[in-house]
Amino acid sequence: MKITLNKEAFSNGIKIVEKSTAQRGIQPVLSNILIETISDNKVRFCATDLNQTITLDLDANVEEEGKITLNAKKLNEISLKLQEKPIVISNDVDTNVIKITCGKSKFEMNSIGVSDYLQIFKDNKNEDENEKVFEINKEIFNKAIKQTMYCCAQSESASILGGVCVNIKENTLEVAATDGNRLTRVIKAINSKSQEETFIIPLKTLQEIARISSIVNDKDLKIKINKTKIYFIFDNIKFSSKLIEGIYPKYQQLIPTTNEKIVKIDKEELINSIERVSIMVNERTNIIKFMFEKNNLTLKADAPEAGIGSDELEIEYNYDDIVIGFNYKYILEALKNIESKNVIIEISTNLSATIFKPEDNNEQICLVMPVQVR
Amino acid sequence: MKITLNKEAFSNGIKIVEKSTAQRGIQPVLSNILIETISDNKVRFCATDLNQTITLDLDANVEEEGKITLNAKKLNEISLKLQEKPIVISNDVDTNVIKITCGKSKFEMNSIGVSDYLQIFKDNKNEDENEKVFEINKEIFNKAIKQTMYCCAQSESASILGGVCVNIKENTLEVAATDGNRLTRVIKAINSKSQEETFIIPLKTLQEIARISSIVNDKDLKIKINKTKIYFIFDNIKFSSKLIEGIYPKYQQLIPTTNEKIVKIDKEELINSIERVSIMVNERTNIIKFMFEKNNLTLKADAPEAGIGSDELEIEYNYDDIVIGFNYKYILEALKNIESKNVIIEISTNLSATIFKPEDNNEQICLVMPVQVR
Numbered sequence: 001m002k003i004t005l006n007k008e009a010f011s012n013g014i015k016i017v018e019k020s021t022a023q024r025g026i027q028p029v030l031s032n033i034l035i036e037t038i039s040d041n042k043v044r045f046c047a048t049d050l051n052q053t054i055t056l057d058l059d060a061n062v063e064e065e066g067k068i069t070l071n072a073k074k075l076n077e078i079s080l081k082l083q084e085k086p087i088v089i090s091n092d093v094d095t096n097v098i099k100i101t102c103g104k105s106k107f108e109m110n111s112i113g114v115s116d117y118l119q120i121f122k123d124n125k126n127e128d129e130n131e132k133v134f135e136i137n138k139e140i141f142n143k144a145i146k147q148t149m150y151c152c153a154q155s156e157s158a159s160i161l162g163g164v165c166v167n168i169k170e171n172t173l174e175v176a177a178t179d180g181n182r183l184t185r186v187i188k189a190i191n192s193k194s195q196e197e198t199f200i201i202p203l204k205t206l207q208e209i210a211r212i213s214s215i216v217n218d219k220d221l222k223i224k225i226n227k228t229k230i231y232f233i234f235d236n237i238k239f240s241s242k243l244i245e246g247i248y249p250k251y252q253q254l255i256p257t258t259n260e261k262i263v264k265i266d267k268e269e270l271i272n273s274i275e276r277v278s279i280m281v282n283e284r285t286n287i288i289k290f291m292f293e294k295n296n297l298t299l300k301a302d303a304p305e306a307g308i309g310s311d312e313l314e315i316e317y318n319y320d321d322i323v324i325g326f327n328y329k330y331i332l333e334a335l336k337n338i339e340s341k342n343v344i345i346e347i348s349t350n351l352s353a354t355i356f357k358p359e360d361n362n363e364q365i366c367l368v369m370p371v372q373v374r
Numbered sequence: 375m376k377i378t379l380n381k382e383a384f385s386n387g388i389k390i391v392e393k394s395t396a397q398r399g400i401q402p403v404l405s406n407i408l409i410e411t412i413s414d415n416k417v418r419f420c421a422t423d424l425n426q427t428i429t430l431d432l433d434a435n436v437e438e439e440g441k442i443t444l445n446a447k448k449l450n451e452i453s454l455k456l457q458e459k460p461i462v463i464s465n466d467v468d469t470n471v472i473k474i475t476c477g478k479s480k481f482e483m484n485s486i487g488v489s490d491y492l493q494i495f496k497d498n499k500n501e502d503e504n505e506k507v508f509e510i511n512k513e514i515f516n517k518a519i520k521q522t523m524y525c526c527a528q529s530e531s532a533s534i535l536g537g538v539c540v541n542i543k544e545n546t547l548e549v550a551a552t553d554g555n556r557l558t559r560v561i562k563a564i565n566s567k568s569q570e571e572t573f574i575i576p577l578k579t580l581q582e583i584a585r586i587s588s589i590v591n592d593k594d595l596k597i598k599i600n601k602t603k604i605y606f607i608f609d610n611i612k613f614s615s616k617l618i619e620g621i622y623p624k625y626q627q628l629i630p631t632t633n634e635k636i637v638k639i640d641k642e643e644l645i646n647s648i649e650r651v652s653i654m655v656n657e658r659t660n661i662i663k664f665m666f667e668k669n670n671l672t673l674k675a676d677a678p679e680a681g682i683g684s685d686e687l688e689i690e691y692n693y694d695d696i697v698i699g700f701n702y703k704y705i706l707e708a709l710k711n712i713e714s715k716n717v718i719i720e721i722s723t724n725l726s727a728t729i730f731k732p733e734d735n736n737e738q739i740c741l742v743m744p745v746q747v748r
Contacts, residue, residue: 078683
């Protein structure tokens with residue numbers, strides 16, 4: 001192989017595919033990127049960790065065809081340090097040594113496991129006739145994902161709750177996530193011209209898609225799904241991931257619709273008060289007490305060893321006094337994902353699901369379960 | 375005690391003294407700050423970790439005299455989150471509870487160990503009649519320290535090499551540091567009007583002095599020393615530290631004066647080349663080979679598992695070819711502490727001390743011992 005690439009395209013390319021490699025795995029070749037020539041002016045970078053796979057096509061001057069794999073981490077380090085000059089990558093088939101040259105800088109590395117890599121790719125490819133295709137406005141999709149994915153069960157990537165549940169209908173996109181203690185649901189108007197479909201995307205895939213789609217210029221996301229996999233198709237990038245298989249909990253029935261105590265609070269003031277009081281929170285429980293009284297909210301935290309912290313906010317509240325305990329971290333995350341100036345809190349009892357939502361729309365709701373306090 | 379402080383002065387005060395507390399120690403009270411009233415419009419914040427001690431005097435409205443101690447970390451967190459309103463600190467002598475109030479935010483903490491704290495302060499105070507006093511331009515002193523302290527033995531805070539050796543004469547300030555593998559010496563012209571004095575300041579003290587003196591406006595540093603301690607006296611801050619006792623190695627005789635191969639290299643280009651090649655360095659040895667040939671310098675690193683990296687620089691060099699191995703981290707640190715555009719390298723043999731210095735003055739020299747390479 002002998003190819004010449006533009007420095008910037010090379011660096012950006014490595015950056016895009018690097019995250020899909022498996023840095024610590026039983027198959028060392030998965031920490032490598034496969035580079036292969038696909039025509040006399042195109043090369044393809046491929047990376048996979050077996051759960052997700054990415055390919056990126058780049059312009060290049062191909063003098064000699066070939067396939068090599070190179071350690072992604074080292075390639076990225078090299079690409080960050082090279083001068084702004086054309087990069088020549090060539091290999092010596094006899095010694096298996098790959099040379100990367102850029103100006104007077106030279107690097108030599110061994111290519112390992114091209115055949116292993118190709119076999120993994122082949123095994124991993126399960127084409128399925130029953131594919132469905134959607135096109136969704138990228139910005140709307142990404143925003144819905146961003147507003148929900150913080151609610152996924154973080155440590156359970158393999159379980160149903162370790163992903164975000166996406167429901168696409170002809171005119172609506174509904175996205176939900178829950179970790180059992182809290183739930184977020186977002187509904188957005190779209191125009192997808194497709195049949196209804198529900199699937200669960202793993203958190204790691206969503207983070208990766210958010211990253212990649214912030215780099216590319218495509219206005220719409222082209223999504224293909226089959227029974228086990230999802231494909232995101234951009235201009236020169238194809239990204240695929242396993243879906244989480246199983247049935248997502250029927251979360252709609254968990255969302256209360258009759259919480260009768262309705263409070264409106266300045267969101268930033270509430271965030272600041274919670275952060276202030278949280279200094280004195282018991283770090284084992286993270287509980288802050290929310291004490292609602294006529295036109296007043298007192299927040300209070302109490303850590304036996306450290307002391308007591310409290311703060312007060314003027315609010316509009318004309319119901320019976322109520323004291324509710326929350327894990328303050330859940331409340332802060334919910335508030336920080338709500339965009340309106342004021343937040344609406346809908347309360348029923350001190351042990352039932354409490355709703356946090358923006359003042360100006362019903363698209364987004366965040367539900368947090370209280371914690372029992374004395 | 376009942377005092378009222380300005381929010382900004384309170385926050386800045388906590389930030390200044392907090393670093394001198396001992397966060398993990400056998401005496402828990404040392405993680406606290408002592409706050410005491412010293413007149414009807416002044417309070418004093420004190421902190422010590424037994425090696426270093428700081429006091430800071432602040433304007434305050436003192437309604438009721440008193441002394442309290444409060445956890446420095448919690449106080450700092452609180453001060454960062456409070457609104458811009460006056461802060462009232464009061465204590466209840468019976469319950470030993472301290473209240474901090476700022477607008478509608480309230481914090482309660484227990485005061486612990488005021489008497490322990492005062493005893494520690496008393497034990498720690500060893501006034502010595504044989505004090506010497508210097509005044510040195512703050513900027514010159516700090517620059518000399520900054521240019522040398524990276525050479526201290528980092529992990530040996532108690533040993534002679536864990537500090538910087540300072541020599542003050544009437545017209546010169548000489549500062550040196552070495553960790554046994556490399557050495558830096560800086561000489562600056564000053565006007566101190568004092569007798570010659572040599573002392574060794576611990577690294578941690580220097581870092582603290584650099585931090586404090588970047589906050590205060592004083593043009594000169596007022597330094598007092600006695601046999602075991604150094605005092606830095608600012609307008610409203612007194613900072614003291616133990617000196618490292620012992621005799622510093624006679625480093626002057628280690629500095630070669632007859633290295634005959636003299637090279638001039640663009641400093642930034644050399645830094646970039648080293649960083650590029652270092653990607654392929656063997657992480658156990660950190661060795662990069664410097665291969666000097668007629669008007670050319672080749673850098674080369676070789677990690678058995680990863681590969682080979684090399685780079686070339688055009689230089690002015692008209693001596694015999696020579697190959698020298700260096701721990702590249704030492705070279706990078708030396709180069710990054712040299713301010714001129716070009717750096718001068720003075721070489722004798724591939725096993726003797728090599729000098730790095732700025733092109734435009736003889737104030738500063740950095741000496742690095744090579745590593746044997748095949």
